[in-house]
Amino acid sequence: MSAAHNISRNLRHFRRARGWTQAEVSRRFAEITGEAPRSVAAWSAAERSPESGRTRSWTANDVAALAVLFDVPIADLFEERPVCRGCEGEPPAGFTCNACGATGAVAESVAKLRAMLAPSETGGAL
Incomplete structure (x- = not known):
């Protein structure tokens, strides 16, 4: 599985572990990056990208912001997690x-x- 797939799968894992909605992640991510919040549809598509066969491209800035957002080491975003x-x-x-x-x-x-x-x-x- 590619690094981008792992990030997408871990995004879902970390979001759910915190009980956050995709809208909450969008808002919090925007606060960290200073960018406009992404739509819930964009977050949903990013989380589904491993299953959909289309890979979401993650920039280095995205990865750093996700690590801050979820308070995890960057390496954890790349960890390959088996699907339950x-x-x-x-x-x-x-x-x-x-x-x-x-x-x-x-x-x-x-x-x-x-x-x-x-x-x-x-x-x-x-």
Whole structure:
């Protein structure tokens, strides 16, 4: 697998591990780079590039910004990660894979909602 494929696959892995949406990644990435935020469709295509057969080109600046964004060493972005045999990286909506921890779209939304409804750090409810 190419380095670009590994970066794309790891982008999805690191984003999901943090419970971030593609829109959040776009916003955070733009804050780091000073560029305009990329569309959710662009992030989605970048994450799917290994499966789609089309490779997303990553610049050195992109790689450095992704390392800062996810607070990981640059080498981690190039690490070859096997696709989960349990869910193939895409569990059904509303489910979390017991093998890799990936969550389906509905589960991510429920987690975000729970976080929003949790008491704030100041002790009061939202």
